[in-house]
Amino acid sequence: MxxxxxxxxxxxxxxxxxxxxxxxxxxxxxxxxxxxxxxxxxxxxxxxxxxxxxxxxxxxxxxxxxxxxxxxxxxxxxxxxxxxxxxxxxxxxxxxxxxxxxxxxxxxxxxxxxxxxxxxxxxxxxxxxxxxxxxxxxxxxxxxxxxxxxxxxxxxxxxxxxxxxxxxxxxxxxxxxxxxxLARERDAQIREAIAMERSAMARELHDIAAHHLSGISVMASAVERQVGSDPDAARAGAAAVRQQSRAVLDDLRRLVGLLRDADSDDDSVKTLATIPALVAVVAATGVEVDLRVRRPAGGELGEGIGPLAQLAAYRMVQESLSNVSRHAPDAACTVTIDDDDPARMRVSVHNAPPPRGATLAATGGSGFGILGMRERAALIGGSFDAGPTGDDGWEARMSIPREPRPTDRKQTP
Incomplete structure (x- = not known):
């Protein structure tokens, strides 16, 4: 009072x-x-x-x-x-x-x-x-x-x-x-988890951007050497592209590279092509995992899906399979990569209910994994949701928009 x-x-x-x-x-x-x-x-x-x-x-x-x-x-x-x-x-x-x-x-x-x-x-x-x-x-x-x-x-x-x-x-x-x-402690844990997840995303963004900006720099050097018409202007433009690419690369390394984890043992860039290997590793632990890939005939998997978006899809599958291993190790799991839609790609991980008589893991989830997957989806302009299914199972779904093709960019007024 x-x-x-x-x-x-x-x-x-x-x-x-x-x-x-x-x-x-x-x-x-x-x-x-x-x-x-x-x-x-x-x-x-x-x-x-x-x-x-x-x-x-x-x-x-x-x-x-x-x-x-x-x-x-x-x-x-x-x-x-x-x-x-x-x-x-x-x-x-x-x-x-x-x-x-x-x-x-x-x-x-x-x-x-x-x-x-x-x-x-x-x-x-x-x-x-x-x-x-x-x-x-x-x-x-x-x-x-x-x-x-x-x-x-x-x-x-x-x-x-x-x-x-x-x-x-x-x-x-x-x-x-x-x-x-307790509420303040919970809020602090959530903020810490989000900060760690954003730090991990920044580290991975650094790796991807460094890889592709290095390629831009190499291509700009090739253009500088090979252009035949108006060589002086082309050479100057290519040199400027190369210079700017190097500057962006250096700045990105200085700013985002501070967040890198020096103790990380896996420096490879994760893409859609690495998901089968991930599924195989999880299956080797005893979890029943089925990978289903849908794509147009003759088309390349993940066409129009940028490297950051592919990384988000990989991390979503990785986190979902990890949750299955922790909470329902006896449940059958299906990983689906639906690449048929020309506007977006959909990735889902569905685990069925455990067999009757199976023992469920007693560990309770903190919810931080779902927060991280939702953060990744928002970062690439996609969407993510997860929840129980009608068969008493669980499903995580991520929708990833495709990037405009170069021809589409040229036609845009």
């Missing part, structure tokens, strides 16, 4: 306590006035002193320090009233003490206020005993017993529910803090 809201609530509770206590005092006055023979009417000064004590007791709840101090002050004010004006009106002073004890139990742990509660009990006991003796009671033992009972009920009774409520609030607050900590 905000400080302003809390101050308002404290003032409201204090004013309410004073109003209720004065109201009870008014009811007592009315009862006494209705039957003066049964209850002797106290002197006027006693009414005023009791009303003043009740107001001061309610005002003690506004003390800026801890709540347990207000409990001591309200109990001491009741004792002062018993010393100054003992009588039947003294019992009304128990109401502000009840409220102060309840508020103290809500805001202060019981282990921190045990001495305060004991001191308040002593003050209430002394006030009640002095009031009984000052009112003319001669049974000291009975008066002491009633004073002790009054102290326990007025101070101890409201502390029990207040302590229970405070404990529930503390447990709820601790649970919320734990959930917040």
């Amino acid at each position: 905000a400080p302003a809201g809390r101050s308002f609530s404290v003032v409201l509770v204090s004013a309410g306590t004073a109003a209720v206590a004065l109201g009870v005092l008014g009811v007592v006055r009315a009862l006494v006035a209705a039957d003066p023979s049964e209850h002797p009417l106290p002197e006027l000064i006693s009414w005023w002193l009791t009303a003043a004590a009740l107001v001061l007791q309610a005002a003690a709840q506004l003390l800026p320090s801890a709540r347990d101090l207000s409990l001591i002050v309200t109990s001491a004010l009741a004792l002062a009233l018993a010393l100054v004006a003992p009588g039947s009106l003294f019992s009304v002073t128990a109401l502000p003490i009840l409220v102060s004890a309840f508020l103290a139990g809500l805001s202060v742990p019981l282990r921190h206020m045990r001495w305060t509660a004991a001191a308040a009990c002593v003050l209430v006991f002394a006030g009640q005993l002095i009031n009984s003796i000052g009112s003319g009671r001669a049974d000291y033992v009975g008066a002491a017993f009633e004073a002790a009972l009054q102290a326990v009920l007025v101070v101890g009774l409201p502390l029990l529910p207040a302590t229970a409520i405070a404990a529930q609030k503390s447990a709820r607050r601790a649970q919320e803090q734990m959930l917040d900590a």
Whole structure:
């Protein structure tokens, strides 16, 4: 609660306590006035002193320090009233003490206020005993017993529910803090996984770009040597292409190459042509894998699919087969490369449900692999989705658009 809201609530509770206590005092006055023979009417000064004590007791709840101090002050004010004006009106002073004890139990742990509660009990006991003796009671033992009972009920009774409520609030607050900590930890893990995946993609992009930009540089050198018409202009243009290609290559190596993993043992560029070897490696581990390739008759696999997109397809198949090996090693798996669509290529990995009686791996997925595959698909302008199938299996699908052919680029206005 905000400080302003809390101050308002404290003032409201204090004013309410004073109003209720004065109201009870008014009811007592009315009862006494209705039957003066049964209850002797106290002197006027006693009414005023009791009303003043009740107001001061309610005002003690506004003390800026801890709540347990207000409990001591309200109990001491009741004792002062018993010393100054003992009588039947003294019992009304128990109401502000009840409220102060309840508020103290809500805001202060019981282990921190045990001495305060004991001191308040002593003050209430002394006030009640002095009031009984000052009112003319001669049974000291009975008066002491009633004073002790009054102290326990007025101070101890409201502390029990207040302590229970405070404990529930503390447990709820601790649970919320734990959930917040878990959420922050999860977010940190996701950010770290995405950063690692992007770093891996940047490393692979470096390898691909370096390979192809080197080829551009070689081709530009060949053009520079072989052009026959307008050799001066062609030579200058080719030299500029070569120079720019080398500059891009150097910049790319400096910027992206910083993210390379020096400990990586596999530096080969992964393409669609390397997927059969990947499937064979996974099948050698005991997983039943079937590779299906669909392509136009006489066409080349992956025509119009750039090297970065082919790498994304390879990594998607690799991650999906790894998930099958971890979570459903006994399930049959089918890798499909559908290259029939002239606009895009589709790659899917479908694993059937495990055979009846097979044991599923108990390891739970973190979801980072799916995040990485979705990042790769977005990087190449494609799409990725994964989820359960109607046969209780699982399927991962990636759609990869083809790059425009050179003839298409020339026809574009």
